[in-house]
Amino acid sequence: MRVIARVMLGKNYREAWEVFMAGREQLKLAAYAFADPPVPGFRYLPTRRNRRTWQLDKLVRSKITEIIKARLASSVYGDDLLGQMLWLQRSGAGANAENLSTEEMVGECRTFFMAGYETSANLITWAMFLLASHPRWQEMVRDEVVQEFPAHKPPLGDGLGKLKLLNMLLWETLRLYGPLSFLQRKTASDTILTHVKVPKGTMITIPLVMLHRDKEVWGPDADKFNPMRFQNGFARAAKHSHALLAFSYGPRVCVGQNFAMVEVQIVIATMLKSFSFSLSPTYVHKPSNFVTLTPKYGLPLIVRNLQLTR
Numbered sequence: 001m002r003v004i005a006r007v008m009l010g011k012n013y014r015e016a017w018e019v020f021m022a023g024r025e026q027l028k029l030a031a032y033a034f035a036d037p038p039v040p041g042f043r044y045l046p047t048r049r050n051r052r053t054w055q056l057d058k059l060v061r062s063k064i065t066e067i068i069k070a071r072l073a074s075s076v077y078g079d080d081l082l083g084q085m086l087w088l089q090r091s092g093a094g095a096n097a098e099n100l101s102t103e104e105m106v107g108e109c110r111t112f113f114m115a116g117y118e119t120s121a122n123l124i125t126w127a128m129f130l131l132a133s134h135p136r137w138q139e140m141v142r143d144e145v146v147q148e149f150p151a152h153k154p155p156l157g158d159g160l161g162k163l164k165l166l167n168m169l170l171w172e173t174l175r176l177y178g179p180l181s182f183l184q185r186k187t188a189s190d191t192i193l194t195h196v197k198v199p200k201g202t203m204i205t206i207p208l209v210m211l212h213r214d215k216e217v218w219g220p221d222a223d224k225f226n227p228m229r230f231q232n233g234f235a236r237a238a239k240h241s242h243a244l245l246a247f248s249y250g251p252r253v254c255v256g257q258n259f260a261m262v263e264v265q266i267v268i269a270t271m272l273k274s275f276s277f278s279l280s281p282t283y284v285h286k287p288s289n290f291v292t293l294t295p296k297y298g299l300p301l302i303v304r305n306l307q308l309t310r
C-alpha cells in the first residue's frame with residue numbers, strides 16, 4: 001500500500017493514506033453493488049450504502065483537489081505521478097495535455113490507487129502460497145536470487161531481469177491465481193462471436209479463471225502448478241501467444257504491469273534471501289473472489305530465519 005501511495009502522491013504521503021483508505025472502502029462497496037437488483041437508477045436511491053459511497057467519493061475528490069491546488073499554488077509539482085501530470089498539463093508537453101483537467105487528474109489518481117494496490121498485494125500472497133506449497137521451487141528460486149544478489153546486495157536494478165525462475169513462478173501464479181478473475185467489455189457494434197450474434201451494447205464477461213485453466217489451450221496439466229511451461233518465454237507457454245490475460249491485452253492493457261512485476265520481484269526476492277516459508281497446518285484453501293482473488297481465511301505461514309537455521 002505504501003508503495004503505490006508514494007508513487008502516486010509521494011510528497012503528500014499522509015493525505016495519500018487517507019485517500020487510499022477511503023478509496024478502498026469505496027471499492028468494496030462497489031463490489032457489493034454487483035449483487036444489487038438490476039433496477040434502472042437503483043444507484044441513485046439514498047440507501048445507506050449509496051449514501052456512504054457518495055460521502056467517500058466527496059472525500060476522495062476534495063482531498064486530491066486540495067493537493068492539486070496546493071501544488072499549483074507553490075509551483076512545486078513534485079516528482080511523483082501527480083507531479084508528472086501537473087507538469088504535462090502546465091507545460092503543454094504531452095499529446096492533448098491541454099485537455100487534462102483537474103477532474104481528470106483526480107480520476108487518474110483514483111484509478112491508480114484502486115488498480116495498483118490489491119492486485120500486486122494478491123500476486124505476492126499467491127506467489128508465497130505456491131512457494132510455501134512447493135519447497136523445491138522455493139529452494140530453486142532462492143538459489144537464483146542469492147546467486148544474483150549475494151550477501152548484502154539488495155535485490156534491485158538490472159539484476160532483477162536475470163531472475164528467470166522467479167519470473168516463471170510469477171507468470172504461473174498469475175495463471176493459476178490471477179488477482180482479477182474476469183474482464184468485462186461492452187460491444188461497440190453488432191458483432192458475431194464464434195457464430196453467436198451479439199448485439200451492440202451487450203456486456204460480455206471474459207472468465208480469466210476458466211481461460212487460464214483451459215486444457216485445450218494450456219495442455220493436459222493446465223490445472224497443475226508447473227512454472228516450467230514458461231521456460232521458453234511468455235508467448236510460447238500455451239497454444240495461443242496471448243493466452244495469459246492476467247494483465248489484459250490490447251488498448252486497455254494494464255499500464256502498471258511492468259511496475260507491478262518489478263515491485264513483486266523485489267518484495268519476494270528480499271523475503272526469500274532471509275527467510276524460508278512453509279504453510280501453516282491451519283491454512284484452509286478457499287480462494288475467494290471479492291474485487292480480487294484472495295485466500296478467504298488468509299495465508300498463515302510458518303516463517304524461519306535462515307541466518308538462525310543455517
Ligand code: HEM
Pocket residue numbers: 111112115116117119120123178179180183184245246247248249251252253254255256257259260
Ligand atoms: C499483479 C498486479 C496487477 C494486475 C494483475 C493488474 C491487472 C490489470 C488488468 C487485467 C487491467 C485491465 C482491466 C480491463 O481491461 O478491464 C488493468 C488495468 C489497469 N491497471 Fe493494472 N494490474 C496490476 C497492477 C497494477 C499497478 C501496480 C498499477 C499502477 C501502478 C496498475 C494500474 C492500472 C491502470 C491505471 C489500469 C487501467 C488502464 C486503462 O484502462 O487504460 N495496475 N490492470
